[in-house]
Amino acid sequence: DADVTQTPRNRITKTGKRIMLECSQTKGHDRMYWYRQDPGLGLRLIYYSFDVKDINKGEISDGYSVSRQAQAKFSLSLESAIPNQTALYFCATSDPAKGGGNTIYFGEGSWLTVV
Amino acid sequence: EDKVVQSPLSLVVHEGDTVTLNCSYEVTNFRSLLWYKQEKKAPTFLFMLTSSGIEKKSGRLSSILDKKELFSILNITATQTGDSAVYLCAVGPQGGSEKLVFGKGTKLTVNP
Numbered sequence: 001d002a003d004v005t006q007t008p009r010n011r012i013t014k015t016g017k018r019i020m021l022e023c024s025q026t027k028g029h030d031r032m033y034w035y036r037q038d039p040g041l042g043l044r045l046i047y048y049s050f051d052v053k054d055i056n057k058g059e060i061s062d063g064y065s066v067s068r069q070a071q072a073k074f075s076l077s078l079e080s081a082i083p084n085q086t087a088l089y090f091c092a093t094s095d096p097a098k099g100g101g102n103t104i105y106f107g108e109g110s111w112l113t114v115v
Numbered sequence: 116e117d118k119v120v121q122s123p124l125s126l127v128v129h130e131g132d133t134v135t136l137n138c139s140y141e142v143t144n145f146r147s148l149l150w151y152k153q154e155k156k157a158p159t160f161l162f163m164l165t166s167s168g169i170e171k172k173s174g175r176l177s178s179i180l181d182k183k184e185l186f187s188i189l190n191i192t193a194t195q196t197g198d199s200a201v202y203l204c205a206v207g208p209q210g211g212s213e214k215l216v217f218g219k220g221t222k223l224t225v226n227p
Contacts, residue, residue, distance in 0.1 A: 004157075031211075031212065031213075033212070033213065040219065041219070042203075042217045042218060042219040042220065043158075043203070043205075043217040044217075045213065045215075048212075048213045056213065058213065088156070090157065090158075094212040096211065096212070101146070101147050101163055101165065101207075102146060102147045102149060102163070102205075102207030102211070102212045102215060103147075103149060103160055103163050103212070104149075104160075104212045104215065105160065106151075106157045106158045106159070107157060108156050108157045109156035109157055
């Protein structure tokens, strides 16, 4: 089983709909992240959280919100999806205190298509 | 502005060839450089290079960091079709993983 699990793995939704992507991890890491990946643009950080009460905006947070329900769970919401939010979304974790430095570990990704 | 540039953008080789992928960076307060391999979806971690660990090797893959010239290379010897993937370079300044800056990747295709 994957250490970082994302659901759904693939989703098609209509413009204006609310969509939630969920992430859970069994790595015991405190820090969790949401990235999106677009062709030609690389990975860009949307939001990150250092613990349950900590939420921070990343490079491209507009149009997104997050919730850190527990240490192991971090969900990403698109309140009103638009076509340019079509992308591959990754959840990721890290824990510098466990010796990995800046290393982050990615989930398997969620393909989201907004039509 | 922090920046990571990878080259080439894509590369096609034959099995058995040796390839070198490049990553140059500009980042304030450098802490570490990371290499990832992305096959179908999730990037998987390969190496982390820091001031105290400028060379890493794992099997046919190796990487070095040149902090003076601000670049890293990822070397793959005796390539196999299973090495076909996008290789991502990320550079982290002091302050944590939330500040990681990713390059756009090099797409490697290894033909039989």
